Every structure is written in C-alpha cells, then in structure tokens.
Amino acid sequence: MKSAVETLSPTRAKITVEVPFEELKPSLDAAYKQIAQQINVPGFRRGKVPPVVIDRQVGRGAVLNEAVNDVLPRKYAEALQENSLEPLAQPEIEVTRIDDGDVLEFTAEVDVKPDFEVPDYAGVEAQVDDLEVTDADVDEQVQALRERFGTLNDVERAAADDDYVVLDLKATQDGEPIEGAEVSGMSYRVGRGGMLEGLDEALVGMAPGDSTTFTSQLVGGELVGQDVEVQVTVHQVQEQELPDLDDDFAQMASEFDTVAELTDDVRERLTRGKRLEQAAAARDAVLEALLEKVSIPLPETLVTEELNARRQNLEQQLVYAGLTMEKYLEDEGQTVEEFEADLERRVRDAVAAQFLLDAVAKAEELGVDQQDLSQHIVRRAQQSGQDPQEFANHMFEHNHVPELVQEILRGKALAAIVEQAVVTDASGQHVELALLQPDGSIGEPPAEEPADADADAAATDEADEAQQQA
Incomplete structure (x- = not known):
C-alpha cells in the first residue's frame, strides 16, 4: 500500500491511498463466501457456490463493492498511522479508481489535529486575587446560622423588608385564570426576590387580609415572558426573632461550647x-497565560459543533429554569451580539486548550492507570449525583472510557504545567497550590472505589486500551 498526504489547511488533510490488488485478496475471498451464503443456485449447496458462478449470477461488481467496503476502514487506519495523522472526525472517503486485478485507489479528506510548537511552560507566571476572609464575611455566615434557628411571630402591622408573609397568588390573563399559576398558603420572605418581578414591591405595606394586583411575567409554562395580572392576598405577617448570639446559642447550633469557638470555625471554613x-x-490563570504564548489553528467544523452544543445546552437549562433567552440576556446585561462574541471566544479558548493539553500530555509521556480511572469515575459520578458503580457500568457499556482517559490525561497535563508555574496574588505573595490534585482537579481525591473486583479488572484493561487509543 502507498499513501500520500496533501495539506488542505493547517487542520484538514487529504490522503490518497493506492492498494495493490493482492492486498484485497482476503477481502475478496470473504466477499465470495458471504455472497455464497446468501444466494441459491441450482446444483450447488448454499455456501458452496464457486466464485466463477457468483461472478456470472451476481456480477463481479457486487463482489468488488463488498471487498472494497471491507478493506477501506483498515487501509484508511493504516494510512493515518503511516503519516502520523490524528483525525478529529469521520472522513469523507471517495473511491477514485478500481482496476480489477491491478489497483484500488481512494481518497479521504478529514479534519486533523493541528501541528504547532508547544511553548515553554516552565515558570509560566500568573496572578490571582488575594485570599481574604473579612469580619463581614464571618458575620454574614453567623447571621445565616442564627436565621436558621430563628422563630416566626405573628404581628398585626404592615409587612416590611425581611418580614415573612403567608400569602396566596393567582395569575390571570384577559380576566381568565391561568392553569397552574396559583398557589395558596405559601410562606415568603419579603425582599428575597427570585420569584415574580414586582412581588416584593407589592407586599411592602400590605397588612393581614389585604389584597392587591400587579402586572408581572411568569417564569414558566406556556405564557412565559408574557404580561399577566397577579393577585396577591396576605393572610399573615410574621417577624423573625433571632436567638441571642451567646454561648448557649453556640452549644445549640454547633458542637462548640462558646461563640468564640463557633466564630473561629466559621472563619476557618470560609478560609478553606x-x-x-x-x-x-x-x-485557570496559568492555562490562560500559556495559551497567550501560542497560536493554534482551530478546525472550524469542530468549533461550530461545540458552539451549537453549548447553545443547545444553555437553551435546555433556560427551559428548565422557566426563562427566555431575552430574559437571560437582560439579567446578564448583554446584547445578542455580545453574548455570541463571548460564547465564541470561550469555545475557541476551550478547543485550543484541549489541543495544547493533549500535546503536553504526549510530550510528558503521561499515562493512565486503574487508580486514576477509578478516582475519576467516582468524581464524575459525584458531580452528576449518580451512584459510582452505575456510572462506571454505563461508561464501560457505551464505550466512553477513552473519553474519560482523555479527560484524565488533560488534567494531568494541566497539573504538570501548574506545578512549574509561578503564581502570585495581588499583593505579590506566592500562592501555594497544595489543593491541586495530580489530575488537575481541586480538592481532596475521592476515597471511594467505584466498582467491585471484576469492575476494577475491567477498568484496568479499558484504561490500557483507551490510553493507546488516546
């Protein structure tokens, strides 16, 4: 077999492959056997029809097509390996020549990983904000703890910010009640926000037994984003009474004996x-700084696919949240053009980062073992709220292990980069990165194993195979 590569762009290649006909013989023999099993010819048992009879009955062309379809994937893979190409998608293959008994020729156009020079990542400099826990931060957390143990007392006065009210809500449009847009006896904290626009303003000054109507927009359902009339009725106004911040409270709300001990623990937790x-x-700052040192050609097809995937993911999240894109952009303070520009920038940075980390992993000769894979599976399962064993089974059954291996390799590459970086805070102090794990994640590695002995053995085999593929 002979192959030649034409570079169409920094991220796309055209491979021309010539296969001598003798290399097609195993595929031709297999094609004849398969066709022989499928046809009935008088005088011959099924599966025992000679090739010459098959050529006469079915046609040599059908046999050649079967053989070519069988041999193309293997020869394409050999051509990739022979020319050290890493494909990013399925190829566009075209058979350009079939000379029976002489040669098969085909071309394959495919997006490939770009070739670029990895910048020196030893001593990359980056800066982050100072680590600061203020007294106000601590007070806010202690206040939230007091509110958890607070009591609500009915008051005979108009509602004000931070009061709790028990209310009914009913939405109508053009005088007609909206199905599913009615609640009764709900407790709500005035000024909390996040429910209906205009609700907090309407509640301030309302006393028990008062009703009023205001115009708002629903955050879910078929009428999301449309103006509706909302009637609110207040049944109770309640004032929250907080426990005194003393040692008795510390003993009631925590395992500590004094307020000082409780406050110190809150400060320590905030600091962690x-x-x-x-x-x-x-x-993230180190990776961003390194990306600024290199120019990586990006396949536009890959960028477009990632852009579409992220848009679709955002749209699904907005549907679940009962928001429209217009409302989301309004809350974010962005125009459509600004959103699209920001999204494309982030996607291009993400794709470039993947290529860079893949190159670093290859240069560092990083690998993945069973423990790496097990811990990564546990972490991914925890992030998605799934049982680690079920998550592991799903990954193995659907052949997603190579993707997990690639994630681990990229994480290790990032960890290797960060370990050699010089990171300071805004005050010029060196930042210790003891919480950076070997896979690039932040925090303590999971202690739980995802699988039993059989799954662990499978993970080892899968890791070895997937590492070679990656």
Missing part, C-alpha cells in the same frame, strides 16, 4: 473555601 477558589483561579 477561599483557598479552593483561589487554587481553581490559579489553575
């Missing part, structure tokens, strides 16, 4: 959370 956020920000 801030460290996680800072470590994640540092990881």
Whole structure:
C-alpha cells in the first residue's frame, strides 16, 4: 500500500491511498463466501457456490463493492498511522479508481489535529486575587446560622423588608385564570426576590387580609415572558426573632461550647473555601497565560459543533429554569451580539486548550492507570449525583472510557504545567497550590472505589486500551 498526504489547511488533510490488488485478496475471498451464503443456485449447496458462478449470477461488481467496503476502514487506519495523522472526525472517503486485478485507489479528506510548537511552560507566571476572609464575611455566615434557628411571630402591622408573609397568588390573563399559576398558603420572605418581578414591591405595606394586583411575567409554562395580572392576598405577617448570639446559642447550633469557638470555625471554613477558589483561579490563570504564548489553528467544523452544543445546552437549562433567552440576556446585561462574541471566544479558548493539553500530555509521556480511572469515575459520578458503580457500568457499556482517559490525561497535563508555574496574588505573595490534585482537579481525591473486583479488572484493561487509543 502507498499513501500520500496533501495539506488542505493547517487542520484538514487529504490522503490518497493506492492498494495493490493482492492486498484485497482476503477481502475478496470473504466477499465470495458471504455472497455464497446468501444466494441459491441450482446444483450447488448454499455456501458452496464457486466464485466463477457468483461472478456470472451476481456480477463481479457486487463482489468488488463488498471487498472494497471491507478493506477501506483498515487501509484508511493504516494510512493515518503511516503519516502520523490524528483525525478529529469521520472522513469523507471517495473511491477514485478500481482496476480489477491491478489497483484500488481512494481518497479521504478529514479534519486533523493541528501541528504547532508547544511553548515553554516552565515558570509560566500568573496572578490571582488575594485570599481574604473579612469580619463581614464571618458575620454574614453567623447571621445565616442564627436565621436558621430563628422563630416566626405573628404581628398585626404592615409587612416590611425581611418580614415573612403567608400569602396566596393567582395569575390571570384577559380576566381568565391561568392553569397552574396559583398557589395558596405559601410562606415568603419579603425582599428575597427570585420569584415574580414586582412581588416584593407589592407586599411592602400590605397588612393581614389585604389584597392587591400587579402586572408581572411568569417564569414558566406556556405564557412565559408574557404580561399577566397577579393577585396577591396576605393572610399573615410574621417577624423573625433571632436567638441571642451567646454561648448557649453556640452549644445549640454547633458542637462548640462558646461563640468564640463557633466564630473561629466559621472563619476557618470560609478560609478553606477561599483557598479552593483561589487554587481553581490559579489553575485557570496559568492555562490562560500559556495559551497567550501560542497560536493554534482551530478546525472550524469542530468549533461550530461545540458552539451549537453549548447553545443547545444553555437553551435546555433556560427551559428548565422557566426563562427566555431575552430574559437571560437582560439579567446578564448583554446584547445578542455580545453574548455570541463571548460564547465564541470561550469555545475557541476551550478547543485550543484541549489541543495544547493533549500535546503536553504526549510530550510528558503521561499515562493512565486503574487508580486514576477509578478516582475519576467516582468524581464524575459525584458531580452528576449518580451512584459510582452505575456510572462506571454505563461508561464501560457505551464505550466512553477513552473519553474519560482523555479527560484524565488533560488534567494531568494541566497539573504538570501548574506545578512549574509561578503564581502570585495581588499583593505579590506566592500562592501555594497544595489543593491541586495530580489530575488537575481541586480538592481532596475521592476515597471511594467505584466498582467491585471484576469492575476494577475491567477498568484496568479499558484504561490500557483507551490510553493507546488516546
């Protein structure tokens, strides 16, 4: 077999392959056997029809087509390996020549991974915000804890911000009640927001027994985004009484004996959370800084597919949230043009980052073992709220393990980059990245194993095979 590559663009190649006819012989023999099993010819048993009879009864062309369809995938794969090409999608294959007894020629156009020079990532510099936990942050958390243990007392006065009210809501349009847009006896905190636009403004000043009507828009259902009339009736106004912030409260609300101990614990928890956020920000900042040092050609087909996938995902999330795209853009303070430009920028950065991390993983000769795969499966299962064993079974059954392996390799590549980076905060202090895990994730690695012994053994085999594919 001979093959030649024509570079159509930095991310697309055309491969021309010539296959001598003797290399088609196993496929031709298999084609004759298969056709012999499918036809009935008087005087011959099924499956025992000679090739010459098949040529006369069915036609040599049908046999050649069967053989070509069988041999093309293998020869295409050989041509990729021979020319060190990494395809990104299914190829467009065209048979350009079949000389019976002489040669088969075909071409394959396919998007391929771009060739670029990986920049030096030793000592990449990046900066993140200072890690700061203020007294106000601590007070806010302690206040939220007090509110959890607060009591509600009925008051005979008009409602004000931060009061709780028990209310009924009923929406109508053109005087007709809207099915499913009615609630009764609901407790709501005035000023909380996030329910119906205009509700908080309507409630302020309403006393028990009062009713009023205001115009708003529903956040779900068939009339989402349309103006409707909402009638609200207040049955109770309640004032929240908070427990005193003393040692008795600390003992009731926590395992601590004093307010000082409780406050110190809150500050420590907030600091741990801030460290996680800072470590994640540092990881992202390092990758962004490295991307600025390299220009990576991107396949437009891949970019378009990712753009469409992200748009579709956002649209589904908005439907679940009962929001329209117009409302979402209004809340984000973006125009359609700004949203599209920002989305495309983020997609291009993400695709470029994948290529860069793949190249670093290859240069570092990184690998994936069973423990890597097991921990990654547990983490992915936890993120999606699934049982680790069920998640692992699904990944194996649907052949998604190579994708998981690629994720792990990219995470390891990112960890290798970050480990060598110089990260400082806004005050110029060095940022320790002890929370960065070997797979590039932030936090403690999961301790739970996803599978039993059989699944672990399968994971080992799958990891080895998938690593070679990746």
